[in-house]
Amino acid sequence: MNIQEFQTKLFSAAQTSGFTDVEMYYEKKEVFGCQVYKGEIDQYEIAEDGGVSFRGIINGKMGYAYSEKIDKASIPFLLENAKENTRIMHDEDIEEIFAGSSHYGRGNFFSTSLNEITIPEKVQFIKDVERELLALDSRIVATDYCMIRTESASRNLSNNKGLSLTDQMNYLYVIVEAIVKDGEETKTSAEFKVTKDFHSLNAKEIAIKAADAALSQLGSRNIASKDYPVLLRNDAAASLLAIFSANFSAENTQAGLSSLKDKLGKQIAGQKITIVDDPFLEEGLASRTFDSEGVATKKLTLVESGVLQSLLHNQKTAKKEQTKTTGHAHKDSYKSAVKVGPSNLYLEPSGVTFEELLRVMDEGILITELSGLHSGANTVSGDFSVAANGFYVADGKVQYPINLMTIAGNFYQLLQDVEEIGADLIFPLSPVGSPSVLVKTLSVTVE
Amino acid sequence: MLSKSLIEDVLTAALSTGGDFSEIFVEDRFTNNITLQSGRIETCLSGRDFGVGIRVFKGLQSVYAYTTDFSKEGLINAAKNAAQAITGNTIIQLVPLIHEKAETIHPVQIMPQEVDKFRKAAIMKKTYDTAKNYHSSISQVTVRFMDEEQNVLIANSEGKFAEDKRVRSKLSIQAVAVRDNQMETGFHGPGAHQGFEFFENLNIDHYANEAARIAVTMLDASPCPSGKFPVIIDNEFGGVIFHEACGHGLEATSVAKNNSVFANRIGEKVAPSIVTYIDDGTIQNEWGSINIDDEGEKARKNVLIENGILKGYLIDKFNSRRMGMESTGSGRRQSFRFAPTSRMTNTYIAPGKSTPEEIIANTEQGIYTKYMGGGQVNPATGDYNFAVMEAYEVKNGKLGKPLKGATLIGNGPKTLQLVDMVGNNLGHGAGMCGSLSGSIPVNVGQPMIRVSEITVGGTKGE
CATH class of the missing domain: 3.30.2290.10 (PmbA/TldD superfamily)
Incomplete structure (x- = not known):
């Protein structure tokens, strides 16, 4: 048939x-x-x-x-x-x-x-x-x-x-x-x-x-375990943002599973941070002209200069808050119920080159890969403690690789602590993208 | 599910270009997923997954095609598409198929499809109420109910023609506790290779209260210190550490290409003599149990490490070719969308002699992990990481204050060498394991064990 x-x-x-x-x-x-x-x-x-x-x-x-x-x-x-x-x-x-x-x-x-x-x-x-x-x-x-x-x-x-x-x-x-x-x-x-x-x-x-x-x-080496300035390379930063992207869902704020509840119009991140959702990216892995309820999609700014502008809504969550759906009804596939989810969500890049980010950091850790995010990040509390690979940076230059590490912090705190954002936006085989991000400090433990 | 003659036609078409082995996997699966949140049933979804996977080998080349088109033309077409990746003339003939119904070692009493959904909702409501009423700080509870009936047919050019029915049931509870601006979570997720009787016999009070208790306890937890410590890992889901640190490295997927740190080391001492590590798909009605694997081989008990000596690997049909070793009944896959590969079933450390009390009393200073979250390993390097859900400090042989935000990192083979006490309280925990052939149900298990040193990543400096 x-x-x-x-x-x-x-x-x-x-x-x-x-x-x-x-x-x-x-x-x-x-x-x-x-x-x-x-x-x-x-x-x-x-x-x-x-x-x-x-x-x-x-x-x-x-x-x-x-x-x-x-x-x-x-x-x-x-x-x-x-x-x-x-x-x-x-x-x-x-x-x-x-x-x-x-x-x-x-x-x-x-x-x-x-x-x-x-x-x-x-x-x-x-x-x-x-x-x-x-x-x-x-x-x-x-x-x-x-x-x-x-x-x-x-x-x-x-x-x-x-x-x-x-x-x-x-x-x-x-x-x-x-x-x-x-x-x-x-x-x-x-x-x-x-x-x-x-x-x-x-x-x-x-x-x-x-x-x-x-x-x-x-040739990886050991360094002292302590708090360091951290430069999250674009792909590592994107993997972290991907895990916490669910916190922008009105379904999660309404269920008390995201602390962005009641934060609309408030400063939730550093001024350099703008987060958008763009369903029309030609190369985007989650691009779509209509959402899972058939509502037309459009580009949406979630965070502008650190201020929370909007959450992601479908018809049901919008109705509860007497607002309009943002076209973010989402099904993982035909097997799922209609939930709320982003399309291509990303942190807007600036004009700062990667080399410049290293120079600004001067001394600290460059993180190139995070692993164990599915278990080491608590989306409800925002706390994360995950395994990481990376390099020691001094005098604004990459010096040598470091043994296996963990980095730990809190996502909401990290948003406040972002000091500089790079120009190198990337979507690492994922619908969530980010440029490299320089963070004031994170707790680093080296094996 | 498909007629024998159609299966023979498909297997033959798959061999038409010179393949030396062909296989068909037919799956017809009925699933119910129900979610209860804020006291209400939020979603209730039922579905039928149906599809066919066709595999062809030629030497060390493996080709896989799958389709949801079950018409004769659709299936023959898929078989030919697969065959196209191989070039040559037919070299083998099909061995006549002999039908076998898999011997049921995991009896099911109540089929999920026959149970009224009100009874399922009632189980969930009871779970929700128990967790919600545990303490006034519990702000949200999410209960997920899953049951499924998976019917499979597996036939291959060697004459195998097996059918099996797998029935699984799982209940997951996530509790959130709130105080001021702080939010903490607790989780429990029991499951079994069983029908609705699993829920009826389940100690719901225990699991719901535990999930809530973890969340509430974490409200008072201190940031975990960073550094190298002796770590005591409790039983049941604690076994996830060896699932990652050692289990994945024993799968033929990485051993066959010599990419695993355990490759070519059979007979060597890879762990202290107190460590025996077993994968057993035959444990009755356990979550990770199987009657036959997804290549039609009977479930087995495979001893991987015995008294510290590496005894064997987990091997599927394809990798058995590269390795020149027999399949161990370990070929598994999430669904018809995945070619099977070597995977775990119920994997555990065999019980030792120490009592949990002795282990704690013998630890002067360290970390005790009561419940683990998930983890991950890179099989090529052996480097692993785990999240700890509930931890406590250990001082002078006694448990101290609760700790949060702990992550354990290290290298699997090295950590394995550092196990210095094994308890007598073996228990199993249900989880999902993701790898090349998708996400599959597995049990992890162990008694309480102690590792003399693990790197603990926390939020508080040394």
């Missing part, structure tokens, strides 16, 4: 079962991935993927169900489960099926030329990256992974109020992690590139970056 036919049958059966308003959300994607190891294809993946979710109002309550099997039997499955699920729901905070925004922006998230790149071209490219990498230095012993991946996806939302919206996007990424060894010391470092322009990629350039990042960590 094709998807159009499925939708027609689903909506008509829903009406018969007593649903008043109904919506179908459909995702479909094509995936290709290839990993090479020592010159050979090691893993190879090719897929067609997708599923539907149904939302519908019955007896004044919204029911949800999803299915990856698009067949006749799934129609009663979706309707019966959605109906049964409403029985245990409380009837306050009614969700609505949305009739549509007056205007939708035009998305430019799909590159026709990217979809024309052949599988052999992609495979050859990733083999080139590995070959270039292994030839660079005898201390590079292997790659932990060296892969290329493309995804081409579409999402569609239709409802009985006449709305029918479609977004299409595609992207390609390359990721390579080099393993380097010198005597007893082993280090790894990953380098990645995300693009819609395959021909802009240069295998040698990626190899050199991955090699440099790993080799520069060899």
Whole structure:
């Protein structure tokens, strides 16, 4: 059964079962991935993927169900489960099926030329990256992974109020992690590139970056554990911001899970900090013209010069605060309920170069990687204590790598303590981006 | 789920370009996820996951294709797409399939799909009320309920044709305590390879109160000092440290390519003799347990380290080729979207002789971690990190004030050498483990243990 036919049958059966308003959300994607190891294809993946979710109002309550099997039997499955699920729901905070925004922006998230790149071209490219990498230095012993991946996806939302919206996007990424060894010391470092322009990629350039990042960590030393000024390199800063981005969700403030509650219009960060959410970035991994309720998306400033300007809202959270949705209804996929979430969220860059940031810091620690954020950061309290890799900086220059460290602090305090922001905005294979950020002080413990 | 003749056609199409092994994995999974917050059911979501994964090997090359298109054309097409990555002529023929129903070692009494959702909501409400009423400072409680029935069919060109039903149930409780501007959290998340009877038999009071107690206790906790200390790690979820520090490094995924610090060290002493480390998928009804793995191999008990000596690895079919060693029934995957690879099931340190009281009494100064959060490891370097959820200082053999913000970092193989006491109170804790083949249910476990020195990262200087 094709998807159009499925939708027609689903909506008509829903009406018969007593649903008043109904919506179908459909995702479909094509995936290709290839990993090479020592010159050979090691893993190879090719897929067609997708599923539907149904939302519908019955007896004044919204029911949800999803299915990856698009067949006749799934129609009663979706309707019966959605109906049964409403029985245990409380009837306050009614969700609505949305009739549509007056205007939708035009998305430019799909590159026709990217979809024309052949599988052999992609495979050859990733083999080139590995070959270039292994030839660079005898201390590079292997790659932990060296892969290329493309995804081409579409999402569609239709409802009985006449709305029918479609977004299409595609992207390609390359990721390579080099393993380097010198005597007893082993280090790894990953380098990645995300693009819609395959021909802009240069295998040698990626190899050199991955090699440099790993080799520069060899010869690590110990330094005293204490408080230091810290320069969070762009990718490390972005990973930290990503973890705490959920704190801008009105769903979390309303549930008492984010301390940004009642902070609208207040100074929550240093004056240099401006945080925006832009759903129209061409290369953004979370770009979209409509949100998961079908509301038109638009660019939103969350924090301007340190002042909290807005939270992220969907229809339900907006209603609770007598405000308007910001177009941030979010589902991780057709399998999820409608929640609140950012699109491409980032800290706005300044004009300060990375070298200048090092000079301003003078002495301190440059952090190049954070790990264990999923467990070491408490989004509710804002406290974090996570493992880090980085370098000792003195006289405004990188001196030497440091043994494994932890850095600890509090996200809200860190926002206040930002002294300078770099120009080097990056989205490290993530919809959350940041430039490098110089922080007054964080607690550093060295192994 | 699919007819035998269609499966044979798919396996044959996958071999058409010279592959020497083909496999099909069919998954039909029914899931319910319910969330209760602020006393109300916030979301209730039911769904059906359905898809097919097809894998082809040729020597040390592995190709994987998956699709949600279950029509004959869709499946043959996916098999051919996979085969295209290999070039050559057919070299092997399919061995006739012999159907086997997996032997059930984890009996299920009440199928989740047959239980009225009001009964599920009632369990959640009771959990919520218990945690919320624990103390006046508890400001929010989030209860998550999950149950699922996963039906799988696994067939391969060697004649394997197995089917299995996996039923899992899990309850997660997050409590938030507030005082002035300070917010702290506590968490507990028991789960089992079991049906609705799991919730009916669960000691809800215990888990709900514990989650709330941790949050309330942390309101009074001092910042954890930084430095190197003896660390006592309590049982159950405390085992996450060896899951990261040692378990991942024993998976063939990193051993086969010699990227693991444990590669080529079978027979060597990698830990003190008091350490025995086991992965056992056969423990009845445990969260990480399986009847068969996702390659159709029977679940086993694998002794990885015995009295300090490295005995074996966790091996899947593909890596067994590179390593020249047998599969250990460890091929697992999140869903049909992932090619299986070597993963853990229920992994634990076997109990020793010391009582928990002895361990604490024998520690002059150090840190006691009652509950751990999650962690992470880099298998190539062995470097790990863990968040500690609830910790206490230890002074003169006694527990002192609670500490917060502690992170443990170090190197897995080195930490393993520093285990100097192993308790007698083995317990298991349920968690999700993320790796190459996705996020899968695993148990971590151990009795209380002591490590003579771990680097503790905190917010208070040395």
